[in-house]
Amino acid sequence: MSYTIDFQPVGRRGSCPEGGTLLDAARALGVDLASVCGGYGTCGSCKVQIVAGQVSPVGPREEGELSAAELAQGYRLACLAEPLSDCTVHVPPESLTALQRTQVEGLEVEVEIEPSVVRYAVHMAKPTLKDLRSDDERLLEAAGPDAVLTDLEVARLASTELRQMGWQGHVTQRDREIVHVAPHGAPWLGLAVDIGTTKIAAYIVDLATGQTRVARGAMNPQIAYGEDVVARLVYANKGSDEAAQMQARLTDGLNQVVEEACAEIGAQSTDIVDAVVVGNTAIHHLLLRLPVGQLAAAPYVPAVRGAVDIKARDIGLQLAPGAYVYLLPNIAGYVGADHVAMLLATGLAEREDTVLAIDIGTNTEICLTHQGQMASLSCASGPAFEGAHIKFGMRAAPGAIERVRIADHHIEYKTIGDQPPVGLCGSGILDVVAELRRTKVLDASGRLVGPGIRQIEGEREVVIAGEGEAANGRAITVTQKDIREIQLAKGAIRSGIEALLRDAGITAGDLDQVIIAGAFGTYIDVESANRIGLLPSLPLERVSQVGNAAGMGARLAVISLAHRLQAQAVAQRVRYIELARSPQFARNYAEAMRFPNA
């Protein structure tokens, strides 16, 4: 038995099987009726007015959501009211869905919340001798008209869970595929992860609102196999056991950070129904256990460049059993999905002016957009800016010297958390080098020449914090070797910038904006960066620091399918420049290593 339901003023009309709700009918007929709670009668957003026909009696939940006046006028909640005859239903404008919008922190753009999954409530009759439908038939008939149940793992669980849930709950659908079945009221979460060579940043996102519920960082446990990715590629390339080991290290780390993050908000990792992961191409391949031999040797081609869309469980991620993980596309062997995510978050593809975007890390990726043409390259800047290979270098943690100024031959510094100094983090080292150069203690070639230099065991160094100040009673210094490390790093980045400018036939003065992304880039003093020649000399106001843009891009791709598609288009559009092929590379690098005149 079925009834004809006529939705006004939207003008949709069709039949609705007996036992279904008006919301079911609206969905079947493509009426975009709002349903914030997913059809559970708790949000009041699907309010409609019965103009003609009989519907089921008003229950306590509707009495709670609707006023006496509304009830008197025939208003009902579409998710609870079941037609008992043919009906004409008026849908007030406020009950029609408008796409929600949100703002991802750190980004100025508003984003339409349109994840790759949708969720809706279902209820089913339980099996009896008179209703012998199988579990999959029962679920599919209650689900959306185009739904399919193709994931065996989801089918396995659904049978058990539907019984436990009394044959009602929420279904999450991705395209046509049912990927999750959960009880009413369960959290509905997405996961965005930016996996760096050194660090992991994980974000748990509410898929209904687009809000980031919790962000959490962790170390990339693969670091045990080498600080830089090449060492890890070499290890993973030894054999399938080694590759599996490298993958397991990473997925174990991811599972742990995700579990902790979920615990913080009283959720479980199985509440996560969709995920996006970004990382550089090497990390991407190690996570997916793709062959990496060809990434470690010229011409450094990725095994997979295109976006990857697979079941999270297939790489060992413990999310909802049917959840997918989506990896943004790579551009080249050393320009990966994290770069694409950065371009997505900074909106570089839409810029019509001339903009340079730099994500500083162990590998630094740079993109220049000029007259609508985008070109990217990667440079091996090394981990010096992250405090590695620096005598007193350390990560940005309490006690790290993060700011340094030299005034009247006297060194002033500021530590993180105003703790006694333990060492220098990247921004602190950058400041030291810039100040030494400004005060001409350092010459243009990078040699410590000025006053205040001491020599210990044959190496020249400058004392930043004396024995009496330092937390562990040992003077914190910057050595000639440290300065060489910084010089190599900044030379690599600067020569990359110059190669892009040259490629586009422009000069630094033509840059309308320079965007600096990445954790290190967020905390550096831009003036110091200019002073050591990390960046070309530019008015400070043209430089923006945007934080972890790759992580933002990943979040955008979780909450917005449109951004996911945009990322694919961007990855196709960017022209990759192989720095090693540039004939002038060696000369430019040598030049870029020099410090500007003070």
Added chain:
Amino acid sequence: MSYTIDFQPVGRRGSCPEGGTLLDAARALGVDLASVCGGYGTCGSCKVQIVAGQVSPVGPREEGELSAAELAQGYRLACLAEPLSDCTVHVPPESLTALQRTQVEGLEVEVEIEPSVVRYAVHMAKPTLKDLRSDDERLLEAAGPDAVLTDLEVARLASTELRQMGWQGHVTQRDREIVHVAPHGAPWLGLAVDIGTTKIAAYIVDLATGQTRVARGAMNPQIAYGEDVVARLVYANKGSDEAAQMQARLTDGLNQVVEEACAEIGAQSTDIVDAVVVGNTAIHHLLLRLPVGQLAAAPYVPAVRGAVDIKARDIGLQLAPGAYVYLLPNIAGYVGADHVAMLLATGLAEREDTVLAIDIGTNTEICLTHQGQMASLSCASGPAFEGAHIKFGMRAAPGAIERVRIADHHIEYKTIGDQPPVGLCGSGILDVVAELRRTKVLDASGRLVGPGIRQIEGEREVVIAGEGEAANGRAITVTQKDIREIQLAKGAIRSGIEALLRDAGITAGDLDQVIIAGAFGTYIDVESANRIGLLPSLPLERVSQVGNAAGMGARLAVISLAHRLQAQAVAQRVRYIELARSPQFARNYAEAMRFPNA
């Protein structure tokens, strides 16, 4: 750089990138050029005539395949000739593909060979500093225009294999998805499996010709958990470990029989790029590790009724890593995919007359089609016809008594392989009962009453082979209890037949044909079956014995996508009758147990 190629007289015209062959161009433009060898230059089937334009020079392989006269007329192999300018190409009629047809053994119908996968040759340029395309881009550009590489496992292997294969080989595509990459000349195989409660029948099929290369049987190793499926369901329902164990037993057994079958033809199980599995609903669920609790208790609903299409590796089947396994749909808790396969093989859905099809096994499924309406049911016939629960029962193996006649109070028998008798297989027991009834040693109620009966330890029995004849010196007898077992089995089947006839409002005389499928059904003496009342009394010529129809159906579904779709339609069309719900069931069963008048 690309050239315009004009195929005549088919009238397809379009551009072909430099470096591609005429066959590539034909495929891209939808010209159905034959390519039996898959583009390897060894079959000569893609012969075309160059009417205008320049192509690459004739090589030794073409000289081998084409006559001097053909070469003089501009004939070339499309798979080897690369255009060097715009070309006009004449395609002779014999070079256009006509769908191949084959005949599956045991079936009278010819089948168009159209598996769910297609195969074609690819060749790629290797990566250089000037051609930095990633492996996936390279493969996708060489593959069909709509190809996608979505299976991570295939992408993983492709990178390594393409290098090993020198960037050329064969690609197998399923819909748009690339599922396999293999060297030129590798076998291209499909697998069809019918998993019975007791036995497994596996068939390896050549996907290019549709021919069955090898058929092999094995025992279902789950038998260690119980002879009948209910015991296995109860075990698997204990917990996830038990379910996993039950699944692993079966997949281990399948992997072994497949490996052995492949070895017989010098192939490997990784040459199998597509598979179809059929079995009853319980076996289907145990293989897929689907919940089975609901199958073992009323109302006995399947967790999954629809066709299942998953990666073979996801259930532990070791085929080509990207291969799919397709399970035909089930109809109900006790009418499974094997019944659907039987209906497919016997073509019952197309019959317009009145036909009964019976697949006799531990569970016996019966379908009646009458005036285009199909109804099926299942009856628990038990394993007696397979020799189980019978004192001297045994499987159909050498030494089994398979035929028995009583003439002049003397028992004559024939054994399999003409060996000294070891025991009785199903057809032998059936003959014994029929002959005892014919000679009135047995009364209509099933009681041994006649002459020649001896009584041992309180039980009456008839000696079939005396001590002096039997292989192990012990007389082979049929006991009163054995006869009761046969009575229960035949009563179950007969009452199922009667229920279907009653449901359709017809009598046995209306049956135009009775089809008996299954191993046991193939070997029984139909007259004996009539005599004990297993079948309603019918002229013998209306009864056909068709062998393992479920296995044939599985093979049809491997080599013909059309048959796969037809199976889905059939499963939807069949009306399931729950025997236990029939109010007359108990009375009918009691009646069906009686033997007809001799």
